[in-house]
Amino acid sequence: MTSTSGNRETQSMLLNIGPSHPAMHGVIRLITELEGETVVKVEAEIGYLHRAFEKSCEESSWTQSIPYTDRLNYVSPLINNFGYCGAVEKLLGIELTERCKYIRVIMSEVSRITDHLTCIAASAMELGAMTAFLYLMKAREYLYDIVEEVTGARLTIAYGRIGGVKGDLPAGMEARLEEALRKTEKEIEEVNLLLTRNRIWVDRTRDVGILTKDNAISYAITGPLARSAGINYDVRKAFPYLVYDRVDFDVPLGEQGDNYDRYMVRMEEMRQSIRIIRQCMKDIPDGSVNTDWARDAIKSYDLVDQAKMGETAGLVNVISTVEPTLEGSERPYHQRIMSKDKRVVLPNKGDTYGNIEGLMNHFKIVMDAHGIRPPKGDTYFAVEGANGELGFYVVSDGKDRPYRVRCRPPCFFGMAGLHTMLEGYMVADIVATFGSINMIAGELDR
Amino acid sequence: MEELPSEGPGFFTSKLEHMVGWARRYSIFVYPFVTACCGMEYMSAASGHYDMDRFGAGLPRFSPRQADVLLVVGTISQKIAPILRRIYDQMCEPKWVVAFGVCTCTGGFYDNYATVQGIDTILPVDIYIPGCPPRPEAVLDGLVKLQTKIENQRQVLLRKP
Numbered sequence: 001m002t003s004t005s006g007n008r009e010t011q012s013m014l015l016n017i018g019p020s021h022p023a024m025h026g027v028i029r030l031i032t033e034l035e036g037e038t039v040v041k042v043e044a045e046i047g048y049l050h051r052a053f054e055k056s057c058e059e060s061s062w063t064q065s066i067p068y069t070d071r072l073n074y075v076s077p078l079i080n081n082f083g084y085c086g087a088v089e090k091l092l093g094i095e096l097t098e099r100c101k102y103i104r105v106i107m108s109e110v111s112r113i114t115d116h117l118t119c120i121a122a123s124a125m126e127l128g129a130m131t132a133f134l135y136l137m138k139a140r141e142y143l144y145d146i147v148e149e150v151t152g153a154r155l156t157i158a159y160g161r162i163g164g165v166k167g168d169l170p171a172g173m174e175a176r177l178e179e180a181l182r183k184t185e186k187e188i189e190e191v192n193l194l195l196t197r198n199r200i201w202v203d204r205t206r207d208v209g210i211l212t213k214d215n216a217i218s219y220a221i222t223g224p225l226a227r228s229a230g231i232n233y234d235v236r237k238a239f240p241y242l243v244y245d246r247v248d249f250d251v252p253l254g255e256q257g258d259n260y261d262r263y264m265v266r267m268e269e270m271r272q273s274i275r276i277i278r279q280c281m282k283d284i285p286d287g288s289v290n291t292d293w294a295r296d297a298i299k300s301y302d303l304v305d306q307a308k309m310g311e312t313a314g315l316v317n318v319i320s321t322v323e324p325t326l327e328g329s330e331r332p333y334h335q336r337i338m339s340k341d342k343r344v345v346l347p348n349k350g351d352t353y354g355n356i357e358g359l360m361n362h363f364k365i366v367m368d369a370h371g372i373r374p375p376k377g378d379t380y381f382a383v384e385g386a387n388g389e390l391g392f393y394v395v396s397d398g399k400d401r402p403y404r405v406r407c408r409p410p411c412f413f414g415m416a417g418l419h420t421m422l423e424g425y426m427v428a429d430i431v432a433t434f435g436s437i438n439m440i441a442g443e444l445d446r
Numbered sequence: 447m448e449e450l451p452s453e454g455p456g457f458f459t460s461k462l463e464h465m466v467g468w469a470r471r472y473s474i475f476v477y478p479f480v481t482a483c484c485g486m487e488y489m490s491a492a493s494g495h496y497d498m499d500r501f502g503a504g505l506p507r508f509s510p511r512q513a514d515v516l517l518v519v520g521t522i523s524q525k526i527a528p529i530l531r532r533i534y535d536q537m538c539e540p541k542w543v544v545a546f547g548v549c550t551c552t553g554g555f556y557d558n559y560a561t562v563q564g565i566d567t568i569l570p571v572d573i574y575i576p577g578c579p580p581r582p583e584a585v586l587d588g589l590v591k592l593q594t595k596i597e598n599q600r601q602v603l604l605r606k607p
Contacts, residue, residue: 048481049523051523118489137493138495154490155483155486156579
């Protein structure tokens with residue numbers, strides 16, 4: 001492409017941005033065509049983090065696929081876990097326990113906040129706002145502490161189980177979660193003061209990278225990107241799952257879909273998530289953990305349960321009663337958070353050792369080549385991930401391994417529509433816009 | 447890559463080497479080659495709570511020409527492997543490589559067609575930090591081990607042009 005301005009002939013230039021570029025995060029290659037400083041055309045090359053997620057799932061059992069889903073969107077792994085488990089549960093027709101639903105909602109929202117914190121932090125850092133980055137990372141650590149306490153890991157947690165979750169919320173969680181939320185809120189407000197009316201930030205993001213409503217719809221973009229363009233679509237409201245229909249929250253909408261709107265939508269969503277968590281902590285059924293292990297002697301199975309959930313603080317000083325019978329195998333924790341469905345949940349040890357049905361049930365779930373076997377068929381289940389509609393399409397041929405696990409990664413569609421947000425703007429705006437769409441290579445390339 | 451002939455480890459040479467090692471140890475400029483999940487833990491390790499800056503490795507340089515340590519963070523797929531090798535080649539001597547996370551150490555649980563089974567198949571690696579992802583404490587431990595290695599190794603000061 002050539003054009004003449006005055007007496008000079010200019011030629012468009014091809015510029016490669018990525019896959020490892022100083023000013024950008026993530027492994028992606030943007031092939032840009034420039035006319036001076038203006039971007040004429042952008043083409044994105046993806047696939048640098050292809051890790052064969054779908055193939056790996058086909059080679060492992062239904063339960064073994066859960067850790068692979070952690071690493072799709074590694075900024076909010078809990079939502080991925082629950083999305084996949086939800087799909088398999090839908091295929092099996094399992095109803096979760098009430099407490100488990102609440103736990104899933106609480107942990108999903110904690111995850112959503114960490115994701116938005118990371119997105120805003122990274123995009124602010126790329127525009128030079130290092131201070132905001134440090135404050136937001138600080139807030140994220142408070143939430144990671146909570147995640148670690150509940151799940152046992154900071155990042156790749158594998159907390160979801162088909163039919164439930166790995167473990168109950170630890171004792172005294174309510175107070176510590178509230179403390180973490182309070183601190184996080186404070187940091188978010190701090191960043192709000194730093195960025196929202198900051199002249200440089202506003203100049204770099206206002207009217208830059210506009211995603212029109214039509215484009216958002218035609219590229220199937222969902223999540224904060226679409227909502228910032230004014231599309232009122234949130235899976236939590238449109239197709240309520242778990243207990244989202246019982247909690248009260250607002251879906252923030254933007255007006256024109258520029259970078260600034262996306263930033264504002266994410267900020268507001270974090271506040272709404274905090275609101276959801278507070279409501280859930282209030283409403284969660286059977287909230288108190290029923291052992292007072294500071295004073296009384298506790299049952300040995302409670303001791304084991306607590307140790308499994310990582311509540312080891314002070315456990316050496318606890319007196320426990322040892323029972324030679326199988327009375328201890330009722331596992332009160334387990335029953336609150338796991339569905340009662342025998343196809344997916346292990347029977348209690350009393351049944352396993354006490355009667356043949358229980359033993360067979362245990363065997364059918366644990367042994368290789370038996371395992372969890374959803375009926376033949378396929379289903380699609382979507383949750384609202386941090387980037388938008390995160391869907392899992394699972395196909396079962398009645399065996400112990402998934403026939404196919406297809407993931408609908410929300411940021412893939414954002415990447416497909418990326419060129420409409422970049423073309424016509426300046427080279428420097430690529431960094432700002434790219435940061436605001438929150439591309440996560442793990443779920444983009446799978 | 448041949449060193450200048452020396453008179454053997456005399457008093458001043460060994461003292462100078464010691465000094466250079468000490469200086470190099472605390473002035474690490476890191477190039478984080480972040481591809482995947484481990485990047486989140488790298489961000490945690492680098493910012494306030496864990497503060498890699500305490501160990502003199504606080505300033506990441508996003509250009510291979512300015513960096514001493516290549517921190518390979520996250521899964522290396524077959525598609526990105528040549529780019530990683532090219533970045534390593536662009537770095538100036540002396541340089542070190544840290545394999546951050548189990549995917550870079552051995553391929554981790556991605557034992558499939560797409561993933562490089564350990565970056566030591568394409569690069570020389572100095573320190574391995576296992577974990578999926580490693581905790582920030584593990585990262586700092588690996589960093590300190592790397593510093594010890596840098597300090598105690600034979601320091602190459604001059605090269606024939």
